[in-house]
Amino acid sequence: MTQPDTHVLDNPIWSSLASGHLHFRLGGPLACRYRADVAPFAAIAASPDAMPAAWQALHGLLELGEQLSLFAISAIDVPQEFDVERAGILQQMIVVRDPGGQVDTTDIVRLGHDDVADMFDLTERTKPGPFRTRTQETGQYIGIREGGRLIAMAGERMQLDDYVEISAVCVDDAHRGKGLANRLIRVLQHDIAQRGQTPVLHVFEHNRTAIALYERLGFAVRRSFYLTKVMRREV
Secondary structure (H helix, E strand, C coil): CCCCCCCHHHCHHHHHHCCCCHHHEEECCCEEEECCCCCCEEEECCCHHHHHHHHHHHHHHCCCCCEEEEEECCCCCCCCCEEEEEEEEEEEEEECCCCCCCCCCCCEEEECHHHHHHHHHHHHHHCCCCCCCCHHHHCCEEEEEECCEEEEEEEEEEECCCEEEEEEEEECHHHCCCCHHHHHHHHHHHHHHHCCCEEEEEEECCCHHHHHHHHHCCEEEEEEEEEEEEEECCC
């Protein structure tokens, strides 16, 4: 299920579903996707010769009215059997240096099944990206509470053999500017590195504030992706 002659990060969704998240995978050798209650992501085989069959295979993995997101290195032509939304360009960033300083774990808690309702509430208010009922099963999620209310969160999403994606970084509007996102990311960076893996993340290219934060934390842009959302068209 691996694709030759490409780096695993060049097709991260595919690579994650072929390794660390194999148990969340639906599909076959030409197209695959996450289970709907985990994440709205899919990938197709990169070979140009396989593309028509890959799109057909992806079509079969979609329910009517369901939308899935794909990462592509270049703009992709989507067959007419799909409705298409060009969502923008993502920057894939990877840790290239240790930012230094101590990792502050004060008041940081591990989040799990019992915290899902609070995690949903925070993501609905802050819109960090898609979050589903089982997203918290993709890796460790951590947060900060104040007065019992979850005010900040970050976690691990795609899991590759040597890389882990940091995702769902969000802070309640009333608590921005306190360095909470910085602290949470540093804890995840430290934990991922302790496991012998490298942190990566994906951010829209127009989100300059977030990119600047990630650069201060030792991340650098590795490459860009076109984020394309497809929906199976009703006939």
